[in-house]
Amino acid sequence: MQAGRDVSASATADRYDMTGAQGLDVDLAVSGEQWGTRFDWGCSYGGKEWAADGSVMYDLVVVRSDGTAQIVGSWTAAGEDAKGLSASTDIPRDDIASVQVRLRGEQGALAVVDL
Numbered sequence: 001m002q003a004g005r006d007v008s009a010s011a012t013a014d015r016y017d018m019t020g021a022q023g024l025d026v027d028l029a030v031s032g033e034q035w036g037t038r039f040d041w042g043c044s045y046g047g048k049e050w051a052a053d054g055s056v057m058y059d060l061v062v063v064r065s066d067g068t069a070q071i072v073g074s075w076t077a078a079g080e081d082a083k084g085l086s087a088s089t090d091i092p093r094d095d096i097a098s099v100q101v102r103l104r105g106e107q108g109a110l111a112v113v114d115l
Helices: none
Strands: 002-005 013-019 024-033 036-045 057-064 069-076 081-089 096-103 109-114
Touching: 013 096, 013 109, 024 096, 024 109, 036 057, 036 096, 057 081, 069 081
Parallel strands: none
Antiparallel strands: 002 013, 013 024, 024 036, 036 081, 057 069, 057 096, 096 109
């Protein structure tokens, strides 16, 4: 799994390209806000087209500096990609060590980026 910081980062949102297991590619924007942190993302599934039956679910997970993890967003795979996804948390941006994408119910990350 690889992740890299995109050179198109702005003053308020840092952009990350996450390439993970099973062809999962995630474009993630992370914005520190007065109230916490906002996440905006989209992803593609490596050319695989999922049925819209809800059988494959993903979680966006933040791992705090102290190692605790919290699910901040979830979505169901349908079609070849997902766009316009967003979530937020009251966890301050500076307290987030990494962001992970996991299959629902799994502990291992499919894709991860250290912040």
